[in-house]
Amino acid sequence: MDSFVDGHGYLAACTAGLPTHGTLAAMRSDLDLWGGGHVDPVRYGGLVEAGRELFGQVVGVPAERIATGSQTSAMTAVVAAALPDGAEVVVPDGDFSSIVFPFLAQAHRGVRVRSVPLQALATSLRSDTALVAWSAVQSATGVVVDSAAIVAAARMVGARTLCDLTQAAGVLPVSAEPYDVTVTHAYKWLCAPRGVAFMTLSDDALGWLRPTQAGWYAGADVWASCYGPAMRLADDARRFDVSPAWQAWPGAVAALRHVASLDTASAWRHATGLADRLTDAIGSARQTQAIVTIPDASGSALAALRAAGITASGRAGRLRLAFHHWNDESDVDAVAAVLAR
CATH class of the missing domain: 3.90.1150.10 (Aspartate Aminotransferase, domain 1)
Structure with a gap:
């Protein structure tokens, strides 16, 4: 508790976590550097890689399978765009919109979103279900989902899985390993500044997803990817990276370092x-x-x-x-x- 600012009376980690003293110090130092005209994109790049490694420690997957971004909805949209026309997606009733709306937005090409009661999610998958998407911990109720049962049911029918770990990572022991894709914003239980998010991808997902948001930061060599027309993307999950929100990352790395040190x-x-x-x-x-x-x-x-x-x-x-x-x-x-x- 002493690592954090005084949190007595604050019972809203599900809305936004509180910073550690180390997080505040890192962000204040970064502001001082910016105020002195010392903006160093290479230093920020190093922080992104440190954050990627630390998040991997928290969710149990190697860094090369982790993409970085700023919002979970944008990451979910990459998955939604990869679905074939007419595909069925199954989601629980009342789940958070960041893993529902991106699929609903694909209705123009026949993508169908079927919403079912949470307790029936694992038994509601069919042979024509392409993907099941849900939050490991439900935002509205805090319910911890039996995600293992959903993964097992998805494998039985050949459906892919997307699990949102935003309300779980940092407080509930979780592993991203069983899922095709996970998305996590770090500003809640991981206590990072808003603007740092992660997506994990299985080897299969790395093969069928397309980096529809590719920019310079998705390049195999970031600093050789600033201008077109040639494009050479990273071979691993970094090809799904988007340009980082620089000033969120000093605090995020300090927060992730603290979380990774805890049981x-x-x-x-x-x-x-x-x-x-x-x-x-x-x-x-x-x-x-x-x-x-x-x-x-x-x-x-x-x-x-x-x-x-x-x-x-x-x-x-x-x-x-x-x-x-x-x-x-x-x-x-x-x-x-x-x-x-």
Whole structure:
């Protein structure tokens, strides 16, 4: 907890994580360099590669299978563009729009998106399903999905898999290895600045996806790829890179270095232990997940917490309370006291 800024009363890691002191120092140093006219793209490139390696450590895949970008929806759009005309994509009801909208946007060429109840996702795949896409942890409810069952079902029917790890990586032990594609924005549980995202690709995905967003940063030699007309892209996942949002990367590398040094299983026990303590305190059923959600259609509970100086969030008619590294029992007690009123 001491590595982070004071996070007491902040229960919104599912909206945006808090920085470590090291992250703030790295970003302030970078601002000073910029303010002094010392912008060094090569230095930023080194940070991107360091971040790629560190993220690989977090999700258990080698750096050569990781592409970097800024937004998960743009990465998902690469997958959507690669689907054949008329393909079927299956998604869970109410999943985050960044892994739903890119497929809906392909309707003009017959791509069909079939939405099913989350609990029926694994049993809803058919022989004509081209892809199944879902979030490992659901944004609106915090539910941890049985992703292994979905992967197994997809393999049975020959469907490819896309899993969004944004609400999982950094708090829940995860591996990107079982999936064809994963997408992850690092500004939530990984506690990086907004503007740093990652896509992992299986060997199969590296073969069938096309780098539709290719620019200079996708080149085999970045600095020899600044001008056309010749194009020689990287042989590995870097051919899916987009030009990095430079000033987000110093802080992102510091954040990822910190997360990679931690035991994620311990982080999950800490978060779910606090969450279960809260549900016990308010007389609700244990959810055993890092995000506790409570019906709050009117928003009155969220408003009461805000009035008490507690930061939480509301989605889909529910109050969301997210527990992460900086939270402790005092946060549970404070929330329980407000909700009791």
